[in-house]
Amino acid sequence: MEKVVCRISREEILRNMKVKVDAGVPIVISGAGVGIVARVLEKAGADMAVVYNSGHFRMNGYSSILGNLPVGDANEIVYQMGLKQILPMTKKMPVAAGVFGVDPTRDMEAFLRSLADIGYSAIINYPTVGKFSGQFRREIESVGLGYAKEAEMMKLAHELGFATLGYVYKPEEAKMLAEAGADILVSHAGLTAGGDVGTSASCTLDEAIEKTERVLRAGLEVNPEIIPLCHGGAIANPEDFARVYRETCCVGFVGASSIERIPVESALKAAVKGFADVR
Numbered sequence: 001m002e003k004v005v006c007r008i009s010r011e012e013i014l015r016n017m018k019v020k021v022d023a024g025v026p027i028v029i030s031g032a033g034v035g036i037v038a039r040v041l042e043k044a045g046a047d048m049a050v051v052y053n054s055g056h057f058r059m060n061g062y063s064s065i066l067g068n069l070p071v072g073d074a075n076e077i078v079y080q081m082g083l084k085q086i087l088p089m090t091k092k093m094p095v096a097a098g099v100f101g102v103d104p105t106r107d108m109e110a111f112l113r114s115l116a117d118i119g120y121s122a123i124i125n126y127p128t129v130g131k132f133s134g135q136f137r138r139e140i141e142s143v144g145l146g147y148a149k150e151a152e153m154m155k156l157a158h159e160l161g162f163a164t165l166g167y168v169y170k171p172e173e174a175k176m177l178a179e180a181g182a183d184i185l186v187s188h189a190g191l192t193a194g195g196d197v198g199t200s201a202s203c204t205l206d207e208a209i210e211k212t213e214r215v216l217r218a219g220l221e222v223n224p225e226i227i228p229l230c231h232g233g234a235i236a237n238p239e240d241f242a243r244v245y246r247e248t249c250c251v252g253f254v255g256a257s258s259i260e261r262i263p264v265e266s267a268l269k270a271a272v273k274g275f276a277d278v279r
Contacts, residue, residue, distance in 0.1 A: 003161035004116035007087075008094040010163040013121060014183055017047060017227055017252075026245055027229060027252025029165075030259040032095070033059030035085040037260045042093040050165075050254070051086050052098040052126050053077040058261050065191050068127050074100040075111060079118070087119035096122035096165055101153030102129060102145045108153055112160055122163035125150045125177075130169040130188065147173055155180040165254075167231070171218030178222035185226050187215040187250065189233030192257040196265055205234040205243060213248040220249065229254050236262070 017027050029048040032038040033055025041049050052058075053074040054067025067074065078097050086095060097120040099112070112123065129140055129147055140146055158164045158181035165184040166177035174185055189208040203211070208230075216228040230244050231254040241253045 001159055003159075004113055006094075006116050006121040006162060007119045008092075008121040010121075010161055010183070013048070013094050013163045014227070017184075020047070021227065021251045026241075027227065029096075029229070029252065029254045031055045031058070031256035032086050033081075033260055035089040038086045038089040038093075038095070041259075042090050046093060047252070048094045048096055048122065049086065049090065050096045050098060050122075050124055050126075050256070051078050051081050051120075052256065053081075053100075054098075054126070055256065055260070056081055058257060059264075063191075064257055064261075068131050074098075074127050075103055075106060079111075079115065082115070082120055083118050090119075094121040094163065095119065096124050096163070098124050098126035099153060099157070100127050101125050101150035102140075104145070109156060109160070112153075112157055112162070116160070116162070120162075122165060123154070123157040124165040124186070125154055125167055128167050128188075130167060130173055147176065151176045151180040154182055158182070165229075168215055168219065171215055174215050174219035175222050178219040178226055182219075183227065184229060185216055185219040186229045186231050186254050187212040188231050189235055192232050192262075193234055193236050203233050205240055208232075208234045209244055209247050212244055212250055216249050227251060231255070 027047050030041050030046050031052050032041060032049040038049050052067055054064040056077050057066040058064045097115045154164050154166055154177055164182045165186055166182035167186050167188045168174040168177055169188050189211060212230045219226050228250050229252045230250040235241055235244055236258050244250055
């Protein structure tokens with residue numbers, strides 16, 4: 001299989017991350033839903049930006065969970081966001097595309113190649129059916145649109161030469177993506193709590209810590225070289241992450257609402273109040 005030529009190679013991305021891990025410095029990855037966020041992330045030294053369809057909704061005022069619902073074409077949204085907003089703002093920072101891997105309407109290899117052509121260097125499985133459970137999850141799994149289909153997409157992305165990040169909710173998913181060649185595993189603790197449109201139904205931080213350790217350890221058992229990261233739920237600020245970093249095997253954090261939404265909400269409120277308080 002002919003490999004894609006990414007703006008920043010998989011080897012360079014992983015080498016830079018492992019240097020930081022060996023030095024005891026956490027990896028920091030953030031969602032970028034608009035160009036100004038991507039530009040600031042690069043200047044701030046983020047290790048990677050991720051373009052999610054949820055970022056489009058999040059930075060337009062809606063809850064991030066809209067990215068998991070049938071509103072818009074997730075893969076086309078991410079393609080266009082990268083092409084017109086995010087990739088023109090970045091030069092040295094790698095950017096990952098959130099790909100809906102079970103999309104049956106696309107030639108997935110052709111689509112992944114098109115993402116490399118416009119400047120994406122990494123792939124993450126988002127939206128992900130890992131978000132769903134119960135009868136709906138059983139139904140989509142039964143018709144071949146389940147998590148195994150996402151793992152196939154991730155394996156293809158790996159074989160094409162992308163750096164690959166895998167969202168995992170359960171130990172068995174972590175093992176599946178590790179076996180598919182994922183370079184980075186991201187234990188997902190759920191929709192981020194906090195801010196104006198964050199969830200109030202998040203698990204506790206203690207529960208997030210327990211889940212993060214259990215899920216990531218499962219992936220590391222398959223491949224000890226995987227880079228294990230955490231995301232979401234009650235892990236909503238640097239203080240929360242500090243506990244997870246100290247108490248689990250995770251070596252970094254993937255933020256979306258916690259970096260690009262909640263701080264913007266707070267900063268804008270403070271700016272408006274500062275001007276309004278002038279007398």
